[in-house]
Amino acid sequence: MSTPTEDVVKQWEREQAELKKRLVEEDTEDWQKSPDFAGLERVGGVDLSFIKGDDVNACAQLVVLSFPDMKLLYKDSQMVTLNAPYVAGFLAFRETPSLLEALEKLKREQPSLMPQVVLVDGNGLFHYREFGLACHLGVLSDLPCVGVAKNLLQVQGVVRSDEHLSQINALEKDGDTFPLTTDTGKVLGKALRSCLKSTKPVYVSVGHRISLDTAVRLTHACCRHRVPEPIRQADMISREYLRTHFPSGLSPRDNNETLNT
DNA sequence: GCGACAG
DNA sequence: ATCTTGTCGC
Numbered sequence: 001m002s003t004p005t006e007d008v009v010k011q012w013e014r015e016q017a018e019l020k021k022r023l024v025e026e027d028t029e030d031w032q033k034s035p036d037f038a039g040l041e042r043v044g045g046v047d048l049s050f051i052k053g054d055d056v057n058a059c060a061q062l063v064v065l066s067f068p069d070m071k072l073l074y075k076d077s078q079m080v081t082l083n084a085p086y087v088a089g090f091l092a093f094r095e096t097p098s099l100l101e102a103l104e105k106l107k108r109e110q111p112s113l114m115p116q117v118v119l120v121d122g123n124g125l126f127h128y129r130e131f132g133l134a135c136h137l138g139v140l141s142d143l144p145c146v147g148v149a150k151n152l153l154q155v156q157g158v159v160r161s162d163e164h165l166s167q168i169n170a171l172e173k174d175g176d177t178f179p180l181t182t183d184t185g186k187v188l189g190k191a192l193r194s195c196l197k198s199t200k201p202v203y204v205s206v207g208h209r210i211s212l213d214t215a216v217r218l219t220h221a222c223c224r225h226r227v228p229e230p231i232r233q234a235d236m237i238s239r240e241y242l243r244t245h246f247p248s249g250l251s252p253r254d255n256n257e258t259l260n261t
Numbered sequence: 262g263c264g265a266c267a268g
Numbered sequence: 269a270t271c272t273t274g275t276c277g278c
Contacts (some may be wrong), residue, residue: 048268050269086269088266095268122267132267153267191277196277203267 001056001085012090016131022139025125028114028209029144032218038068043222044115045230046081046099046137049238051246056082060098062106063230064115064192068221070229072112076102077241088153089128094135104142117144117210119222119230124215126180126205128155129193140206145207147189148213148228152203157183166199167191175220180205190216198226 004012031039043065048058057079064074080098084090107114124147125133134147152160158180167178171193178202180189189205190212204219206212223226227235 038263048269052270055269086266086268088268091268127267147267149267151267153266155267 001082003085004090009087009090012093013129016092016136018225019136019139020129020131023113023131023135024050024209025206025211026209027211027214027228031116032144032210032214036069037218037221042073042113042115043230044103044118044143045072045121045232045234046102046118047121047226047231047234047238048095048098049235049242051242053084055086058082058098059238059241060102061241062099062102063233063237064106064113065222065230065233070222070224071233072233074106074110075237076105077238078102080244081162091122092131092133095122095133096136096140099137101139103116103143115143117146117218118207119146119148119219119228120207121148121150121152121231121235123147123149123189124205124207125212126153126155126158126203128153129176130188132205132207133192134207142208144209146210146219146233147203147207147218149203149205150227152191154184155182156179156188159186167197171199171201177201177204177216187212188219192216192219192228194223196218196226200226202226202228215242 060080062076084093120134123132134145138145174195176193177190179187191201
């Protein structure tokens with residue numbers, strides 16, 4: 001997959017700006033206003049996993065876990081062909097179509113298991129143009145979504161400075177946070193110490209139909225390890241799927257070339 | 262030219 | 269994203 005042309009990037013930027021008009025940054029559900037999330041029963045997690053040398057074929061994973069137990073209620077692994085390359089700031093154009101398909105399949109086949117909120121591997125509002133993958137998936141699915149990134153995206157003046165590192169060092173117990181504030185003073189997300197064991201925070205931001213404080217509280221409530229359980233399960237299960245279906249590490253693409261030789 | 266670059 | 273075993277600690 002080649003790097004997109006400037007025209008394509010411009011088109012992508014227009015699409016992000018257009019979809020952003022439909023973004024809802026506040027709590028819209030009753031369970032979100034409850035101190036203990038009463039009424040929340042199902043939390044979704046999504047992720048894509050890849051085979052070493054292949055960036056076109058991937059395993060798209062959707063899981064639904066019970067809340068607050070974090071027991072697996074549903075899992076779906078699906079091999080997909082990606083149409084867009086990875087470009088920082090445009091991850092949604094690579095991953096959203098496959099994830100939307102998985103959600104539509106669930107709605108079609110097991111509507112009673114539809115998640116009430118989805119945790120997404122990547123950023124939401126914490127993004128160059130304040131419209132990351134979690135926002136994109138949220139708006140197009142119209143589901144509440146939360147962005148959880150494992151690495152800091154340096155954006156709008158938020159940098160890995162000594163100040164940032166000292167803020168991380170100041171997080172002493174799980175649940176502790178500090179805001180990710182842009183150079184213009186807007187809070188785009190929060191760094192969260194997700195569990196006592198890990199020093200490295202996760203970066204939480206609003207995806208759609210949830211407030212930042214609720215998003216952080218929910219993410220913390222889903223953590224048994226550093227990465228919140230829905231995303232962690234999606235990651236582990238999709239990797240397991242690739243291990244058992246392509247044990248040689250031979251991707252579908254390589255298999256076809258082998259057959260044609 | 263140099264550094265940054267979610268997944 | 270992926271490349272990868274042992275190792276240290278609870």
